[in-house]
Amino acid sequence: MATLDRAFYERPVVEVARDLIGCSVRHGPTSGLIVETEAYHDSEPACHAFAGLTPRTETLFGAAGRAYVYRSYGIHALFNAVCEAEGVGAAVLIRALAPLRGTELMRARREAAAPRGARLRALTDRDLCSGPGKLTQALGIELRLNGSSLARGPVLVGPRTRRWTETEILAGPRIGITKAVELPWRFWAAGERNVSR
DNA sequence: CATGGGATTGACT
DNA sequence: GTCAATCCCATGC
Numbered sequence A: 001m002a003t004l005d006r007a008f009y010e011r012p013v014v015e016v017a018r019d020l021i022g023c024s025v026r027h028g029p030t031s032g033l034i035v036e037t038e039a040y041h042d043s044e045p046a047c048h049a050f051a052g053l054t055p056r057t058e059t060l061f062g063a064a065g066r067a068y069v070y071r072s073y074g075i076h077a078l079f080n081a082v083c084e085a086e087g088v089g090a091a092v093l094i095r096a097l098a099p100l101r102g103t104e105l106m107r108a109r110r111e112a113a114a115p116r117g118a119r120l121r122a123l124t125d126r127d128l129c130s131g132p133g134k135l136t137q138a139l140g141i142e143l144r145l146n147g148s149s150l151a152r153g154p155v156l157v158g159p160r161t162r163r164w165t166e167t168e169i170l171a172g173p174r175i176g177i178t179k180a181v182e183l184p185w186r187f188w189a190a191g192e193r194n195v196s197r
Numbered sequence B: 001c002a003t004g005g006g007a008t009t010g011a012c013t
Numbered sequence C: 001g002t003c004a005a006t007c008c009c010a011t012g013c
Helices: A013-019 A103-112 A132-139
Strands: A024-027 A030-041 A067-072 A076-082 A090-101 A155-158 A169-172 A186-189
Touching: A013 A030, A013 A090, A024 A090, A024 A132, A030 A103, A030 A132, A067 A132, A076 A132, A090 A103, A090 A132, A090 A186, A103 A132
Parallel strands: none
Antiparallel strands: A024 A030, A024 A155, A030 A090, A030 A186, A067 A076, A076 A090, A169 A186
16 A cells, blocks of 8 residues: 655644545554544644643654654544654644555444444444544554554554545644644535544 | 542433 | 543652
């Protein structure tokens, strides 16, 4: 599989976030098309790297083109692509995918990860990757993949397979944060059903 | 060493 | 709309 090289990520993080819409993520037999992203940069307080270099943010400040995976709310792993020059703390959060391959494995993983007492009805394809915590469950992306190469794997990010026009990609404020809420650093594919709610 | 806060999700009123 | 689950790590004593 063709993968994006380090130069792709070694650019302003907001540009990379926009350009990742329509690209693909694959982990083993499971894959999806990126339909929603958010940019984070150490110059603004919503970014983990805002606090400076700590054990947690070491990957963020490292080389571009690697995975930054961290635990959110004690429950979910969230998957990011590290961007910009080494020494700059910046990354793109992958917020949603349109499932491509391995949907039955994704469904099995999502069901296995469901909380106790959950789920009275079956998971639809739309329930698999339509959020940052869901897609890491579906693709089996865990904390141990923090720091791994997105060009060499185990998690691979591939380029767009078609041209995307300006009007197909929308921008707006990021979700779920309490600081720097005004920055329009969230991007999504217009009309895509798998974009998070 | 103790404490508190999340880049979320899913159930429930 | 509200709320709890749950854990890594930053901060402060």
